[in-house]
Amino acid sequence: xxVYVRPPEVLPGISRRRRYTDWVMCGLLGLxxxxxxxxxxxxxxxxxxxxxxxxxxxxFTTDPNGNFLGYPGGIRSALLGSxxxxxxxxxxxxxxxxxxxxxxxxxxxxxxxxxxVRYFIDVMTGVPSILFGLFIYIVLVLSHIGGTFAAWKGAVxxxxxxxxxxxxxxxxVLLLVPDSLREAALALGAPRWRVVFRVVLPTxxxxxxxxxxxxxxxxxxxxxxxxxxxxxATGLTASxxxxxxxxxxxxxxxxxxxxxxxxxxxxxxxLTLVVLVLIFNIVARLAARRSRMT
Amino acid sequence: MEAGAATATPSGGRSFLERSPVxxxxxxxxxxxxxxxxxxxxxxxxxxxxRLIGQSQDALSRFGLxxxxxxxxxxxxxxxxxxxxxxxxxxxxxxxxxxxxxVAVATALFISEICPRRLRTPLGVVVDLLAAVxxxxxxxxxxxxxxxxxxxxxxxxASTFSFIPFIGGGTVTGPNYxxxxxxxxIMILPIVSAISREVIAxVPSEHKEAALALGATRWEMIRMAVLPYARPGITGxxxxxxxxxxxxxxxxxxxxxxxxxxxxxxxxxxxxxxxxIANEFGEAQGIHVSALFAAGLVLFVLxxxxxxxxxxxxxxxxxxxxxxxxxxxxxAPAVTEP
Numbered sequence: 029x030x031v032y033v034r035p036p037e038v039l040p041g042i043s044r045r046r047r048y049t050d051w052v053m054c055g056l057l058g059l060x061x062x063x064x065x066x067x068x069x070x071x072x073x074x075x076x077x078x079x080x081x082x083x084x085x086x087x088f089t090t091d092p093n094g095n096f097l098g099y100p101g102g103i104r105s106a107l108l109g110s111x112x113x114x115x116x117x118x119x120x121x122x123x124x125x126x127x128x129x130x131x132x133x134x135x136x137x138x139x140x141x142x143x144x145v146r147y148f149i150d151v152m153t154g155v156p157s158i159l160f161g162l163f164i165y166i167v168l169v170l171s172h173i174g175g176t177f178a179a180w181k182g183a184v185x186x187x188x189x190x191x192x193x194x195x196x197x198x199x200x201v202l203l204l205v206p207d208s209l210r211e212a213a214l215a216l217g218a219p220r221w222r223v224v225f226r227v228v229l230p231t232x233x234x235x236x237x238x239x240x241x242x243x244x245x246x247x248x249x250x251x252x253x254x255x256x257x258x259x260x261a262t263g264l265t266a267s268x269x270x271x272x273x274x275x276x277x278x279x280x281x282x283x284x285x286x287x288x289x290x291x292x293x294x295x296x297x298x299l300t301l302v303v304l305v306l307i308f309n310i311v312a313r314l315a316a317r318r319s320r321m322t
Numbered sequence: 323m324e325a326g327a328a329t330a331t332p333s334g335g336r337s338f339l340e341r342s343p344v345x346x347x348x349x350x351x352x353x354x355x356x357x358x359x360x361x362x363x364x365x366x367x368x369x370x371x372x373r374l375i376g377q378s379q380d381a382l383s384r385f386g387l388x389x390x391x392x393x394x395x396x397x398x399x400x401x402x403x404x405x406x407x408x409x410x411x412x413x414x415x416x417x418x419x420x421x422x423x424x425v426a427v428a429t430a431l432f433i434s435e436i437c438p439r440r441l442r443t444p445l446g447v448v449v450d451l452l453a454a455v456x457x458x459x460x461x462x463x464x465x466x467x468x469x470x471x472x473x474x475x476x477x478x479x480a481s482t483f484s485f486i487p488f489i490g491g492g493t494v495t496g497p498n499y500x501x502x503x504x505x506x507x508i509m510i511l512p513i514v515s516a517i518s519r520e521v522i523a524x525v526p527s528e529h530k531e532a533a534l535a536l537g538a539t540r541w542e543m544i545r546m547a548v549l550p551y552a553r554p555g556i557t558g559x560x561x562x563x564x565x566x567x568x569x570x571x572x573x574x575x576x577x578x579x580x581x582x583x584x585x586x587x588x589x590x591x592x593x594x595x596x597x598x599i600a601n602e603f604g605e606a607q608g609i610h611v612s613a614l615f616a617a618g619l620v621l622f623v624l625x626x627x628x629x630x631x632x633x634x635x636x637x638x639x640x641x642x643x644x645x646x647x648x649x650x651x652x653x654a655p656a657v658t659e660p
Contacts, residue, residue, distance in 0.1 A: 042539060050539035054436050060428030067508045068452050071463050124359055131356035145360045148367055154629035156569020158596050162618045163370045166377055221352040249456025252571040256603055276458045283462055283576060298459045309454050
């Protein structure tokens with residue numbers, strides 16, 4: 029006998045009111061899930077519909093030119109600038125972030141100071157991104173360290189934003205490294221630093237990659253910290269010491285333009301940005317799938 | 323791995339197994355280096371707070387409390403009373419919570435309790451993808467799709483329900499509080515949903531099975547076993563979402579209208595703390611700059627308070643459990659000494 033059939037003579041059936049309530053509520057929950065998925069579908073639809081047509085060889089190989097007529101230029105400088113800035117911020121945020129996570133897991137543990145650091149990391153996660161821009165403006169731009177606006181200052185602002193994400197995800201992964209591995213290495217006479225570099229980090233490697241990629245994806249899409257740090261430039265520059273263009277700031281500027289051609293460029297650039305972010309997200313998830321340590 | 327470094331030559335008064343002072347050096351360097359990095363974060367945040375107060379000193383000393391409570395933000399007359407900004411921030415975030423949290427919690431319940439097991443992971447991933455969309459793209463979509471498409475519906479709504487205060491009557495502008503709140507609701511949905519899912523997953527299956535064994539339907543099981551247990555965690559998740567909504571800049575500045583007045587009703591233009599910084603900072607001079615820093619300070623303090631309360635809730639709901647940290651927000655469990 030199937031378990032789902034209830035012998036009516038033993039137990040009374042569920043009353044009609046309760047059964048309907050159950051159906052209605054479960055239906056509502058399903059409906060809410062559908063509603064939650066609608067915006068994502070709509071955004072992707074409009075991005076592809078209005079952005080894909082913009083993609084062309086010219087779109088990726090020319091810079092915005094500011095002409096009032098004709099082709100407004102593509103997104104070469106924005107794309108390269110974004111990659112350069114995010115690359116630099118990754119170089120800053122990853123070592124520091126993983127270092128702090130290592131401190132928390134290997135040395136700080138449950139100490140009061142480590143708890144304080146964790147708390148501040150959480151606070152940092154909640155700080156609005158535009159405030160990181162203000163912070164870098166106060167500390168690096170106002171003080172004229174290496175000129176006023178520069179790409180590397182934007183990268184530092186992004187790094188601050190990425191830092192708590194890297195720390196949090198790395199800490200979780202490092203905690204998953206079995207203590208027996210550490211103990212085995214220590215018992216063989218390896219010093220602590222060697223245990224960290226030869227046992228803990230390689231074991232946690234794929235997980236660390238996942239967290240880092242998610243942080244990069246997050247940093248890539250941020251506009252607010254760049255507004256007052258890299259200023260606005262449209263030309264192509266490889267120098268990190270000068271104002272630089274980036275995809276999010278380019279889109280932000282293009283949105284307010286009265287020219288349709290420029291708005292179209294914003295859609296094309298937005299599609300490019302979303303594709304980049306999604307690639308990082310997907311790779312991160314694939315890396316996570318390969319690193320089930322437990 | 324080579325253990326060669328560990329076997330130092332016996333010399334002096336050291337025992338055979340003891341490491342030479344030079345051999346011990348890297349250990350100390352690593353330990354204090356990492357501790358230095360960790361303390362750097364504390365120093366940075368405190369330093370930022372102090373510098374932000376310093377920069378906003380001019381505006382705060384000149385306008386005093388009316389910077390927060392006065393209703394007059396006029397760049398041309400150099401008067402900066404920020405109530406319109408603060409109220410705009412609160413209204414839009416409130417709308418975001420009202421719309422976003424119920425949908426997010428319902429989504430979390432559906433994904434973790436009702437939908438077929440095979441659909442769980444893909445549905446969760448798709449909802450999480452909402453968080454991957456950059457805010458400037460939300461802004462772009464809001465300006466060119468959401469605002470024009472929703473305008474007729476908003477006009478109909480405002481005239482039909484004109485008897486309700488704060489909703490009906492007056493003109494309906496394209497960019498307004500409601501659009502900003504709606505976009506914020508979409509943006510906070512993934513984080514609230516992810517935390518709710520985590521909390522719901524931690525409800526002991528004994529509770530759920532007990533409810534079902536007593537004859538509860540699925541909904542009754544959710545209402546009587548899942549929700550009471552998960553409530554603190556869900557509240558914390560909603561507060562974290564509120565923190566996000568308060569500080570969101572780029573999407574809001576594009577769709578709120580940037581009018582430095584308190585909108586008369588839901589479909590009026592307004593301004594927000596974050597939006598004013600993004601919009602006016604580039605051209606600001608003198609006391610205006612200081613006023614914008616002060617707006618940043620108010621925003622900082624506001625998000626700080628919300629986040630601290632949220633962490634309290636999440637930690638309370640998390641007590642005695644291992645945080646999975648999949649969203650990077652749960653409090654990681656304290657490591658025990660090996």
